[in-house]
Amino acid sequence: MGKVRIDLRVNGSAKTVDTYPMARLLDVLREQIGLTGTKEGCGEGECGACSVLVNGELVNSCLVPVLQVAGCEILTVEGLAENGQLHPMQQAFAETGGAQCGICTPGMILAACVLLKRFPCPTDRQIRDGLAGNLCRCTGYQKIFDAVREAGRAMAGT
Ligand code: FES
Ligand code: FES
Known part of the structure:
Protein backbone atom coordinates (compact mmCIF):
# COMPACT_ATOMS: atom_id res chain seq x y z
CA MET A 1 0.00 0.00 0.00
CA GLY A 2 1.25 3.46 -0.88
CA LYS A 3 1.41 6.62 1.16
CA VAL A 4 -1.74 8.16 2.54
CA ARG A 5 -2.52 11.51 4.11
CA ILE A 6 -3.11 11.24 7.85
CA ASP A 7 -4.34 13.95 10.22
CA LEU A 8 -2.95 13.91 13.73
CA ARG A 9 -3.17 16.13 16.76
CA VAL A 10 0.21 16.43 18.43
CA ASN A 11 0.75 18.49 21.57
CA GLY A 12 -2.46 20.38 20.88
CA SER A 13 -1.67 21.25 17.24
CA ALA A 14 -3.09 19.80 14.05
CA LYS A 15 -0.50 17.99 11.91
CA THR A 16 -0.94 16.37 8.53
CA VAL A 17 1.57 13.85 7.24
CA ASP A 18 1.89 11.90 4.01
CA THR A 19 3.19 8.54 5.04
CA TYR A 20 2.73 4.80 4.89
CA PRO A 21 -0.18 3.66 7.06
CA MET A 22 2.01 1.15 8.87
CA ALA A 23 4.81 3.66 9.53
CA ARG A 24 5.67 3.64 13.21
CA LEU A 25 4.30 6.56 15.19
CA LEU A 26 7.83 6.91 16.62
CA ASP A 27 9.32 7.56 13.17
CA VAL A 28 6.56 9.91 12.10
CA LEU A 29 7.00 11.99 15.25
CA ARG A 30 10.78 12.16 14.94
CA GLU A 31 11.34 12.29 11.20
CA GLN A 32 8.26 13.93 9.76
CA ILE A 33 7.06 16.17 12.56
CA GLY A 34 10.54 16.90 13.92
CA LEU A 35 9.80 16.01 17.55
CA THR A 36 13.01 14.21 18.43
CA GLY A 37 12.35 14.21 22.18
CA THR A 38 10.76 10.79 21.78
CA LYS A 39 13.60 8.27 21.74
CA GLU A 40 14.15 4.83 20.32
CA GLY A 41 15.70 2.22 22.56
CA CYS A 42 14.83 -1.38 21.78
CA GLY A 43 12.35 -0.84 18.96
CA GLU A 44 10.46 -3.88 20.24
CA GLY A 45 8.09 -2.63 22.91
CA GLU A 46 10.36 -3.59 25.82
CA CYS A 47 12.09 -0.45 27.08
CA GLY A 48 9.57 2.43 27.12
CA ALA A 49 12.04 4.97 25.68
CA CYS A 50 9.55 5.74 22.92
CA SER A 51 6.58 6.27 25.27
CA VAL A 52 4.03 8.92 24.35
CA LEU A 53 0.45 9.50 25.44
CA VAL A 54 -2.37 8.73 23.04
CA ASN A 55 -5.69 10.04 24.35
CA GLY A 56 -4.10 10.07 27.80
CA GLU A 57 -2.89 6.45 27.66
CA LEU A 58 0.81 5.62 27.74
CA VAL A 59 1.84 3.69 24.61
CA ASN A 60 5.10 2.50 23.09
CA SER A 61 5.22 4.51 19.88
CA CYS A 62 7.60 1.99 18.29
CA LEU A 63 4.72 -0.48 18.19
CA VAL A 64 1.95 1.83 16.97
CA PRO A 65 1.16 2.15 13.25
CA VAL A 66 0.44 5.80 12.60
CA LEU A 67 -2.88 5.10 10.92
CA GLN A 68 -4.14 3.67 14.21
CA VAL A 69 -3.82 7.06 15.92
CA ALA A 70 -5.32 9.24 13.18
CA GLY A 71 -7.44 11.88 14.90
CA CYS A 72 -6.17 10.95 18.37
CA GLU A 73 -4.67 13.40 20.84
CA ILE A 74 -0.94 12.65 21.04
CA LEU A 75 1.27 14.12 23.75
CA THR A 76 5.06 13.94 23.55
CA VAL A 77 7.57 15.24 26.04
CA GLU A 78 7.78 18.49 24.07
CA GLY A 79 4.16 19.16 24.94
CA LEU A 80 4.68 19.23 28.69
CA ALA A 81 6.34 22.61 29.14
CA GLU A 82 4.00 25.58 29.21
CA ASN A 83 4.85 29.21 28.48
CA GLY A 84 8.55 28.40 28.48
CA GLN A 85 8.33 26.81 31.94
CA LEU A 86 9.37 23.21 32.43
CA HIS A 87 6.67 20.91 33.74
S1 FES B 1 11.86 1.73 21.66
FE1 FES B 1 11.78 0.35 23.35
S2 FES B 1 9.65 0.18 23.75
FE2 FES B 1 9.76 1.39 21.96
S1 FES C 1 18.99 5.19 30.17
FE1 FES C 1 20.41 6.81 30.50
S2 FES C 1 19.36 8.12 31.91
FE2 FES C 1 18.12 6.35 31.78
Missing part, protein backbone atom coordinates in the same frame (compact mmCIF):
# COMPACT_ATOMS: atom_id res chain seq x y z
CA PRO A 88 7.26 20.13 37.45
CA MET A 89 8.19 16.56 36.48
CA GLN A 90 10.85 17.80 34.05
CA GLN A 91 12.12 20.20 36.67
CA ALA A 92 12.32 17.46 39.28
CA PHE A 93 14.25 15.12 36.95
CA ALA A 94 16.73 17.90 36.23
CA GLU A 95 17.17 18.79 39.89
CA THR A 96 17.50 15.29 41.34
CA GLY A 97 19.81 13.86 38.67
CA GLY A 98 17.05 11.57 37.41
CA ALA A 99 18.32 12.10 33.86
CA GLN A 100 21.81 11.01 32.82
CA CYS A 101 22.26 9.93 29.19
CA GLY A 102 18.66 11.01 28.63
CA ILE A 103 17.54 8.18 26.38
CA CYS A 104 14.96 6.86 28.83
CA THR A 105 14.07 10.27 30.23
CA PRO A 106 11.25 11.53 27.96
CA GLY A 107 9.39 8.24 28.24
CA MET A 108 10.08 8.00 31.95
CA ILE A 109 8.76 11.53 32.50
CA LEU A 110 5.54 10.81 30.61
CA ALA A 111 5.07 7.53 32.47
CA ALA A 112 5.66 9.35 35.75
CA CYS A 113 3.04 11.99 34.83
CA VAL A 114 0.51 9.21 34.21
CA LEU A 115 1.48 7.65 37.53
CA LEU A 116 0.95 10.89 39.46
CA LYS A 117 -2.46 11.36 37.88
CA ARG A 118 -3.45 8.04 39.42
CA PHE A 119 -1.51 8.36 42.65
CA PRO A 120 -0.73 12.02 43.44
CA CYS A 121 1.34 10.97 46.44
CA PRO A 122 2.66 7.55 45.40
CA THR A 123 4.30 4.96 47.62
CA ASP A 124 7.63 3.45 46.58
CA ARG A 125 5.77 0.36 45.44
CA GLN A 126 3.38 2.41 43.31
CA ILE A 127 6.30 4.27 41.72
CA ARG A 128 8.11 1.00 40.99
CA ASP A 129 4.99 -0.55 39.49
CA GLY A 130 4.03 2.60 37.57
CA LEU A 131 7.44 2.84 35.93
CA ALA A 132 7.94 -0.90 35.42
CA GLY A 133 7.61 -0.57 31.64
CA ASN A 134 10.38 2.04 31.41
CA LEU A 135 13.97 0.85 31.62
CA CYS A 136 16.99 2.93 32.55
CA ARG A 137 20.59 1.79 32.11
CA CYS A 138 22.21 4.73 33.85
CA THR A 139 20.65 5.93 37.07
CA GLY A 140 19.98 2.82 39.13
CA TYR A 141 16.41 4.20 39.39
CA GLN A 142 16.78 5.76 42.84
CA LYS A 143 17.16 9.30 41.51
CA ILE A 144 14.24 8.75 39.18
CA PHE A 145 12.08 7.67 42.10
CA ASP A 146 13.28 10.73 44.03
CA ALA A 147 12.27 12.91 41.09
CA VAL A 148 8.78 11.44 40.99
CA ARG A 149 8.31 12.00 44.72
CA GLU A 150 9.64 15.55 44.40
CA ALA A 151 7.35 16.33 41.47
CA GLY A 152 4.41 14.89 43.41
CA ARG A 153 5.16 17.26 46.28
CA ALA A 154 5.61 20.24 43.94
CA MET A 155 2.38 19.50 42.09
CA ALA A 156 0.47 19.11 45.35
CA GLY A 157 1.94 22.41 46.52
CA THR A 158 3.42 20.87 49.70
Whole structure:
Protein backbone atom coordinates (compact mmCIF):
# COMPACT_ATOMS: atom_id res chain seq x y z
CA MET A 1 0.00 0.00 0.00
CA GLY A 2 1.25 3.46 -0.88
CA LYS A 3 1.41 6.62 1.16
CA VAL A 4 -1.74 8.16 2.54
CA ARG A 5 -2.52 11.51 4.11
CA ILE A 6 -3.11 11.24 7.85
CA ASP A 7 -4.34 13.95 10.22
CA LEU A 8 -2.95 13.91 13.73
CA ARG A 9 -3.17 16.13 16.76
CA VAL A 10 0.21 16.43 18.43
CA ASN A 11 0.75 18.49 21.57
CA GLY A 12 -2.46 20.38 20.88
CA SER A 13 -1.67 21.25 17.24
CA ALA A 14 -3.09 19.80 14.05
CA LYS A 15 -0.50 17.99 11.91
CA THR A 16 -0.94 16.37 8.53
CA VAL A 17 1.57 13.85 7.24
CA ASP A 18 1.89 11.90 4.01
CA THR A 19 3.19 8.54 5.04
CA TYR A 20 2.73 4.80 4.89
CA PRO A 21 -0.18 3.66 7.06
CA MET A 22 2.01 1.15 8.87
CA ALA A 23 4.81 3.66 9.53
CA ARG A 24 5.67 3.64 13.21
CA LEU A 25 4.30 6.56 15.19
CA LEU A 26 7.83 6.91 16.62
CA ASP A 27 9.32 7.56 13.17
CA VAL A 28 6.56 9.91 12.10
CA LEU A 29 7.00 11.99 15.25
CA ARG A 30 10.78 12.16 14.94
CA GLU A 31 11.34 12.29 11.20
CA GLN A 32 8.26 13.93 9.76
CA ILE A 33 7.06 16.17 12.56
CA GLY A 34 10.54 16.90 13.92
CA LEU A 35 9.80 16.01 17.55
CA THR A 36 13.01 14.21 18.43
CA GLY A 37 12.35 14.21 22.18
CA THR A 38 10.76 10.79 21.78
CA LYS A 39 13.60 8.27 21.74
CA GLU A 40 14.15 4.83 20.32
CA GLY A 41 15.70 2.22 22.56
CA CYS A 42 14.83 -1.38 21.78
CA GLY A 43 12.35 -0.84 18.96
CA GLU A 44 10.46 -3.88 20.24
CA GLY A 45 8.09 -2.63 22.91
CA GLU A 46 10.36 -3.59 25.82
CA CYS A 47 12.09 -0.45 27.08
CA GLY A 48 9.57 2.43 27.12
CA ALA A 49 12.04 4.97 25.68
CA CYS A 50 9.55 5.74 22.92
CA SER A 51 6.58 6.27 25.27
CA VAL A 52 4.03 8.92 24.35
CA LEU A 53 0.45 9.50 25.44
CA VAL A 54 -2.37 8.73 23.04
CA ASN A 55 -5.69 10.04 24.35
CA GLY A 56 -4.10 10.07 27.80
CA GLU A 57 -2.89 6.45 27.66
CA LEU A 58 0.81 5.62 27.74
CA VAL A 59 1.84 3.69 24.61
CA ASN A 60 5.10 2.50 23.09
CA SER A 61 5.22 4.51 19.88
CA CYS A 62 7.60 1.99 18.29
CA LEU A 63 4.72 -0.48 18.19
CA VAL A 64 1.95 1.83 16.97
CA PRO A 65 1.16 2.15 13.25
CA VAL A 66 0.44 5.80 12.60
CA LEU A 67 -2.88 5.10 10.92
CA GLN A 68 -4.14 3.67 14.21
CA VAL A 69 -3.82 7.06 15.92
CA ALA A 70 -5.32 9.24 13.18
CA GLY A 71 -7.44 11.88 14.90
CA CYS A 72 -6.17 10.95 18.37
CA GLU A 73 -4.67 13.40 20.84
CA ILE A 74 -0.94 12.65 21.04
CA LEU A 75 1.27 14.12 23.75
CA THR A 76 5.06 13.94 23.55
CA VAL A 77 7.57 15.24 26.04
CA GLU A 78 7.78 18.49 24.07
CA GLY A 79 4.16 19.16 24.94
CA LEU A 80 4.68 19.23 28.69
CA ALA A 81 6.34 22.61 29.14
CA GLU A 82 4.00 25.58 29.21
CA ASN A 83 4.85 29.21 28.48
CA GLY A 84 8.55 28.40 28.48
CA GLN A 85 8.33 26.81 31.94
CA LEU A 86 9.37 23.21 32.43
CA HIS A 87 6.67 20.91 33.74
CA PRO A 88 7.26 20.13 37.45
CA MET A 89 8.19 16.56 36.48
CA GLN A 90 10.85 17.80 34.05
CA GLN A 91 12.12 20.20 36.67
CA ALA A 92 12.32 17.46 39.28
CA PHE A 93 14.25 15.12 36.95
CA ALA A 94 16.73 17.90 36.23
CA GLU A 95 17.17 18.79 39.89
CA THR A 96 17.50 15.29 41.34
CA GLY A 97 19.81 13.86 38.67
CA GLY A 98 17.05 11.57 37.41
CA ALA A 99 18.32 12.10 33.86
CA GLN A 100 21.81 11.01 32.82
CA CYS A 101 22.26 9.93 29.19
CA GLY A 102 18.66 11.01 28.63
CA ILE A 103 17.54 8.18 26.38
CA CYS A 104 14.96 6.86 28.83
CA THR A 105 14.07 10.27 30.23
CA PRO A 106 11.25 11.53 27.96
CA GLY A 107 9.39 8.24 28.24
CA MET A 108 10.08 8.00 31.95
CA ILE A 109 8.76 11.53 32.50
CA LEU A 110 5.54 10.81 30.61
CA ALA A 111 5.07 7.53 32.47
CA ALA A 112 5.66 9.35 35.75
CA CYS A 113 3.04 11.99 34.83
CA VAL A 114 0.51 9.21 34.21
CA LEU A 115 1.48 7.65 37.53
CA LEU A 116 0.95 10.89 39.46
CA LYS A 117 -2.46 11.36 37.88
CA ARG A 118 -3.45 8.04 39.42
CA PHE A 119 -1.51 8.36 42.65
CA PRO A 120 -0.73 12.02 43.44
CA CYS A 121 1.34 10.97 46.44
CA PRO A 122 2.66 7.55 45.40
CA THR A 123 4.30 4.96 47.62
CA ASP A 124 7.63 3.45 46.58
CA ARG A 125 5.77 0.36 45.44
CA GLN A 126 3.38 2.41 43.31
CA ILE A 127 6.30 4.27 41.72
CA ARG A 128 8.11 1.00 40.99
CA ASP A 129 4.99 -0.55 39.49
CA GLY A 130 4.03 2.60 37.57
CA LEU A 131 7.44 2.84 35.93
CA ALA A 132 7.94 -0.90 35.42
CA GLY A 133 7.61 -0.57 31.64
CA ASN A 134 10.38 2.04 31.41
CA LEU A 135 13.97 0.85 31.62
CA CYS A 136 16.99 2.93 32.55
CA ARG A 137 20.59 1.79 32.11
CA CYS A 138 22.21 4.73 33.85
CA THR A 139 20.65 5.93 37.07
CA GLY A 140 19.98 2.82 39.13
CA TYR A 141 16.41 4.20 39.39
CA GLN A 142 16.78 5.76 42.84
CA LYS A 143 17.16 9.30 41.51
CA ILE A 144 14.24 8.75 39.18
CA PHE A 145 12.08 7.67 42.10
CA ASP A 146 13.28 10.73 44.03
CA ALA A 147 12.27 12.91 41.09
CA VAL A 148 8.78 11.44 40.99
CA ARG A 149 8.31 12.00 44.72
CA GLU A 150 9.64 15.55 44.40
CA ALA A 151 7.35 16.33 41.47
CA GLY A 152 4.41 14.89 43.41
CA ARG A 153 5.16 17.26 46.28
CA ALA A 154 5.61 20.24 43.94
CA MET A 155 2.38 19.50 42.09
CA ALA A 156 0.47 19.11 45.35
CA GLY A 157 1.94 22.41 46.52
CA THR A 158 3.42 20.87 49.70
S1 FES B 1 11.86 1.73 21.66
FE1 FES B 1 9.76 1.39 21.96
S2 FES B 1 9.65 0.18 23.75
FE2 FES B 1 11.78 0.35 23.35
S1 FES C 1 19.36 8.12 31.91
FE1 FES C 1 20.41 6.81 30.50
S2 FES C 1 18.99 5.19 30.17
FE2 FES C 1 18.12 6.35 31.78
